[in-house]
Amino acid sequence: MDIFLQQLINGLVLGSVYALVALGYTMVYGILELINFAHGEITMMGAMVALAVIGALAMAAPGLPGVLVLGAGLVVAIPVCMALGLLIERVAYRPLRHAPRLAPLITAIGVSIILQNIAMLVWGKQYIPFPDVLPKGRHEVLGAAITDVQIAILLLTMSIMLMLILVVQKTRLGRAMRATAQSRQVASLMGVDVNRVIASTFVIGSALAAVAGVMVSAYYGLAHYYMGFLLGLKAFSAAVLGGIGNLGGAMLGGLLLGLIESFGAGYIGDLTGGFLGSHYQDVFAFFVLIAVLVFRPSGLLGARVVERA
């Protein structure tokens, strides 16, 4: 039972990070029907920028409390990633908006390679340690351990997701986003500044990616120029699993993927008597993804809902 609970916690924490990144994919897809493959790299950039700030702060003022240092890292990383998202949209996607759909997909991959290489040139190929500034509290709940960092990740992602839903459902910008998602042409005829709405989507998605990047590097204690690739791939899969283009679907897909991976890796060996080991955890996760897509090609919540944004 304690093992089960522990795997549940592991899966939820992992899944909420996937969900946060998946939201960025799904928002852009909802509006542009474009898969922004550079999104994983924006996450990486967020982690790297925050680490640079945190490293500099930890050097300059070693006495500062950890939460404050981390906050400073976030405060710098979020605008940097927002600007980056804006720039990518302006340079790589907007000029190709009326081109065949394959063209922006290729520039997306190009941008992702460029960002990886920039990060490699600036920060090197080495893994960069996250300074030991965070509180190390652990709590035992029914035999399972949960750390302060894990609790913070869960609370932060939940509140960010709630905020995002509120923005999309209740604000003018959100309404413009939903309108643009339904029909770009009609929305612009109704006076919606489509370019502004699309740019805002990228900015919001990039801000979420920055938060996710900082969380991942704080949680695992390291960052690396290549970290965005795998994270992006998993988050993209989560978005597809939940139904790409659907906000709730991205959240559900992220959490599900985290749980599947966690329980898969944890139990697959014991359940098959050691025949399949934990190296099948990704196989298992993607098997579930394929099975879902066979029966529901548009993902779990991916019916053509009006609210997609």
Next chain:
Amino acid sequence: MTVHTLRWVAVAVAALVAGCGDKPQQNGDNQVVLIGQVSPLTGPQAHLGKDNENGARLALDEINAAGLTLGGKKIVLELKSEDDAADPKTATTVATKLVDEGVAGVIGHLNSGATIPASKIYSDNGIPQISPSATAVAYTASGFKTAYRVMTNDAQQGSVLGTYAVTKLGAKKIAIVDDRTAYGQGLADEVEKAAKAAGGEVVAREYTSDRSTDFMAILTSIKGKAPDLVFFGGMDPQAAPMIKQMKQLGLQAKFLGGDGAQTPKLIELAGADAEGALASNPGLPLDAMPGGSAFKAKFEAKYGKIQNYSPYAYDAMHVLIDAMKRADSSDPAKYLAELPKTDYQGATGRIRFDAKGDITGGAVTLYQVKDGKWQTLETVHSGN
């Protein structure tokens, strides 16, 4: 990419030009014999590559100073040092270049990844090769008669680690994780075999990848089996978060790793959680080598600080020339037959080879993190 291609072209052109030179060179009455040395002299491992070159050169200078006569002729040895940039493709290019220049033997390469493809070229041309630092089992497993090494291989290291975990660290229940790379899996398999042979029980065998940073799921599963020790076959970027996550989960087992984990980077990445972690490295620390202090004095007087493998490069050169002396010839076809009979007391210890060209009784040193630093625990010699 372009820099890479350019370097490749440059090396190829250089090889062509050099290949035109006449092979047996005469220097007055003395015959010049060329000995190759290959290691990464550029790139992130350049300091290690230069260290190997200096170790080989130190031995070569000593032999020249003492005077070498083979087949009645006075011999002057000349070192041909090449840069493989730790890259497998470049390694084959420079290996071909050295063969074309007519080297009588090669000390190198430094990395397993570069040594293995180059070893085929030396084998095809019958040029004996002694690597001072390649540890991958595959290097001597190809069955090439020309491939030798003076460094402990991964299988020997794994077998020492498995035995050590059970007999010295008192671990009865052992969990083993590997990163599914040739290195990590090979090491973990050897550890499993040796641990079982020593009477330990392997309670969990889990797998991850060399890109993962999340091990919570497998560690939770491992925790349920209450092992005394967790062995990880892999590199420091995985070992460090694994150690941290063990602490987070409250998994009270010792952590043991191989040479991929025995790095300063591990301590940097795992921070305070690294305290108490154990890991091994093939070979001996300098102060435990029988000829360590003498080597250190000679080396530092000429080249400054020792980086890592230079004592092994130094011994490799001596072993190579020793075989030439016994054959009374620098002809690779003649002295190659003498290499298997090597029994040489070098700076790093007594060097003998088994049938595959591996050093027998290779040394493995165990380290533990204490006060934020790797401290030497002890050196164990492998059984073969």
